[in-house]
Amino acid sequence: MKVLILSFYFRPDLSAGSFRTTALVDALKQQMPAGGVIDVLTTLPNRYSSFSVEAQAEESVPGLSVIRIALPPHQSGMLDQARAFISYAREVLRRTRDQEYDLVYATSSRLMTAALGAWVARKRNIPLYLDIRDIFVDTIKDVLPKHMAILVKPAFALLESWTINSARKVNLVSHGFAGYFTARYPKQRFSYFTNGIDDEFLSLATPESGAKTGNVLEVLYAGNLGEGQGLHAIIPKLAKKMHYRVRFKVIGDGGRKEALRAALVSAGVDNVELLPPMKREQLIEAYQAADVLFLHLNDYDAFRKVLPSKLFEYGAMGKPIWAGVSGYPAEFVCTELDNAVVFHPCDAEEAERVFNQLRLHNEHRDQFVAKFSRINIAKEMAFDIMSMVKLHS
Secondary structure: OEEEEEEOOOOOOOOHHHHHHHHHHHHHHHHOOOOOEEEEEEEOOOOOOOOOOOOOOEEEEOOEEEEEEOOOOOOOOHHHHHHHHHHHHHHHHHHHOOOOOOEEEEEEOOOHHHHHHHHHHHHHOOOEEEEEOOOHHHHHHHHOOHHHHHHHHHHHHHHHHHHHHHOOEEEEOOHHHHHHHHHHOOOOOEEOOOOOEOHHHHOOOOOOOOOOOOOOEEEEEEOOOOOOOOHHHOHHHHHHHOOOOEEEEEEOOOOOHHHHHHHHHHHOOOOEEEEOOOOHHHHHHHHHHOOEEEEEOOOOHHHHOOOOOHHHHHHHHOOOEEEEOOOHHHHHHHHHOOOEEEEOOOOHHHHHHHHOOOOOOOOOOHHHHHHOEHHHHHHHHHHHHHHHHHHHO
């Protein structure tokens, strides 16, 4: 048995896709029959241009081969990302040309890796298992200029249809995606294996603590700084309104970091600190030092359906959570997370108002941690994938 895994990100890169695929591959290895092989075709770490980490271009252990493809230098722009993906796709096609597989698994947030998986699977007439982490066609209308979105959306809609219909099964990482996909693809089979909490966070003790005694609270955001997060549209206003109550620490990088920096200068605030991406060990220390964890998604319709992977890390820490989200992610926060409040995205006044509802101490979230352990979710998903391979054999 031989399974091909296509993931643009893989360990040791810093991204939700990397953490998710790494856990799944570990779970698949445990369930593969004797003599089974997993081929992972991914890229050398490239999530952030400001963060570099060494990784072997080729890594092989019994039952697993990982090939990391080098990409040309790129930033967060669409053209740069397109060139990077073309480099990845060419190398994937070259390296799989003479290989035989029993199944292709592809995980994708921007559709193109999923489409690449569909191409490889169709050429070999073998099952395709897709893992969809975003609704790209739904998102482009919000993140691209209107004139450009009008031009490219029909083409991407056709590509999405061809890709989804190529799959034997499609996993959606958010239940918020269900309405979109089931309406368009009623004959497709869907599963809902979400993101989860990694072992690094499960092993942490979360001591309960009393209320903060200092006057200024440290509020931490860690993650991507892109249009989707919209931090430039909320943090400057919020930091100014709450100048004497909170100090923001923002860790990460992305296409809108300079817009955030410029907005901070324009607002004249001095209670926001911008830090580059960091390794997870350092990030955990930053989480532990913070008083409140902050999350925000921009006020776009597409983001009413997503489920930010960051919520799982935040939830495991036991810290108060302050989230600017709406739609399904707001429902998830209110249903699954104790001591968490939500406000409408980009609304600084409501954000300040709900902040007062937080209990400013750590709390155990044992039920949440047990329910969303990444390793357990990965095991269930791996079993689902292996079942498909066995049916095809």
